[in-house]
Amino acid sequence: MPTSWDITVRNRGLNAQEIAAKFDELADSAVVSDATVAAVRGVTRNTIWRWTSAGKMPQPQRVAGTTRWLVGDLRRAFNLPGKVAAK
Numbered sequence: 001m002p003t004s005w006d007i008t009v010r011n012r013g014l015n016a017q018e019i020a021a022k023f024d025e026l027a028d029s030a031v032v033s034d035a036t037v038a039a040v041r042g043v044t045r046n047t048i049w050r051w052t053s054a055g056k057m058p059q060p061q062r063v064a065g066t067t068r069w070l071v072g073d074l075r076r077a078f079n080l081p082g083k084v085a086a087k
Contacts, residue, residue, distance in 0.1 A: 023080070028072025031063050037074060 019032060020039035026032070037057075038045045051057045058073035074080065 023071070026071045028070070028075065030071045031061070031068035032071060032074070033066070033068060034060075037069055040074070040080075041078070 016033060016035035016039045019026075019036045023032075023036075023040050032040075034045045034048045037048050041048070048057070052059065057077050058069060060067045060069045062068075
């Protein structure tokens, strides 16, 4: 099931590059598409799928009939910064 942030993003019509620009603001539980992952990493969507097949990145999940990656899994796999939890 998509997260509320994912639904908000789709409803606002943001494209993959716009979502990638806000990647640091996403919660670890948010889900993103292959296009967004590609934009974050600066590679093509084909490269994302090759890396996935080769085990170089986390496996995606099926969410509401689409293939998505959990942001938290991507952060751990690529050592990316994340949203700082509020205290």
